[in-house]
Amino acid sequence: MSGTAAVPALRVQRLHKSFGRTEVLRGIDLTVAEHEVVALIGASGSGKSTLLRCINLLEEIDGGRIFVGSEEITARGADVDRHRQRIGIVFQTFNLFPHMSVLANVTLGPRKVLGLSRGDAERRADELLDRFGLVEKRQDHPDRLSGGQQQRVAIVRALAMRPDLLLLDEITSALDPELVAEVLDVVRELAQGGMTMILATHEMGFARDVADRICFLDEGVILEQGPPDQLLRSPQQERTQRFLQRVIAAGRL
């Protein structure tokens, strides 16, 4: 897409991950180009969240390699904390820090990890909060915010670190239906701005709108992938077809 597209933003090779005896990821290969938006779809338990958590090194992997840019973040002795700075993640349950104001939530990373002064960090935070219509909430604590507002703050918190890659883990699944749109609008804006993103989602319509590519995960492998129209309209694999039929039956596409 751009001149530096030669080095992908992310490369995942033969990734394996087990919890106890359950093998959740069974050899994932995934390459994401810079500015690309990839949607992960699949049934609950297919490994979408685990894959995202592995990419952010929140789970120790059992096999395979992960590269961000040209650096292998799963190399022995790699500086895990430094790599995490470059990869933002937004969780299904927001996970804002309840004892801190919105502003403190957003400035914690930039101040303590990037070493920004309080003034610089707050300027950066206010800019982002303003952009997403949250600036009047800056002094509020998370429990005073709606779910949609909390999730937008969580996105801003991740963006304040200026990550190269943003992971979104079913970020609308815990929201009341009427609050989903405001969060998806933020993601759409980020996609238009060229943010490289991987999103696990159950919102098929949204995935079709915003993603450059959709990957269907099934039992710990990427069974099928392709451009949204192709994958959603004419899936090749039988299991993909069955999954999409269930989604359509549930009225989510």
Add this chain to the structure above:
Amino acid sequence: MSGAADAESGKGEAADGPGPDADGHRPGVLIRRPRRGDPVVAVSVAVASTVLFFGAIAWAVVTAPDFPRVQRAFLNGPLFEESLPEVVRAFQTNIKLFLIAEVLVLFFGLVLAVMRSLPGPVFFPLRLLAVAYTDLLRGLPGILVIFLLGFGVPGLNIEGVPNDPFFWAVVALTMIYAAYVSEVYRAGIESVHPSQEAAARSLGLRRSQALRYVILPQAVRRIVPPLLNDFLGLQKDTVLVSFIGVVEIFRASQIKQAGNFNFTPYLATALVFIVVTVPLARLTDYLVTRSRRGQARGGFR
């Protein structure tokens, strides 16, 4: 106010609720109203039952066959007046003891809790040490620890080691209560959901930073009530150090008792403790109720 609201809603229910049954009761509504609806009735019943209950106990004590003897031994008015200022003066030593010990306990308790939560095989010896320490110190009767330290260590006559009983009293109380308080800290740390650490680490914070800025601030808020409970115990246990020669309130009342062949000074001491500990117990209860309400609301600040 809520009583009035209850009565109000009770009326509403009664008006359009189901009609009376065969016995003339309306199901649910009328049975509840007289009990919760009328505050005057509730208060009168409470007062009457309290007076009756404690009156009966007092009567049983006062009419006991040997009450006059006990009265002479424990309830000597002039001696009470004489000993109260003396035991209050001695209580200053207890205050000094528990204030110093509480600060040290807060610090060492946290150190132990953090030691015990260190991850990875490298830190196994530290974890083992922390576990052994808390098990041992919680397993021993406090008075034994105080005796062993207060008489044992100075008895070794090691150069430079203080033999001041007050010093060893502080050390012993700190060691005992740090073990309890470290468990309180640990419970607090573990009560913070792992997703909070994940969120902090995902920003690139180191484990120690996540602990300091995200986990401990939330943990500490939740452990204030159990912490105060342990401090209550510590404050009462300051009397135990009288046995290694610290002149504090219990020792002072003992001296006074021995000089007068009368137990009234102990009553004065009991009064002093009650004045200090009961408000703290009430505060602890209040904080527990408040934090429970806060959690039910879904927030905690």
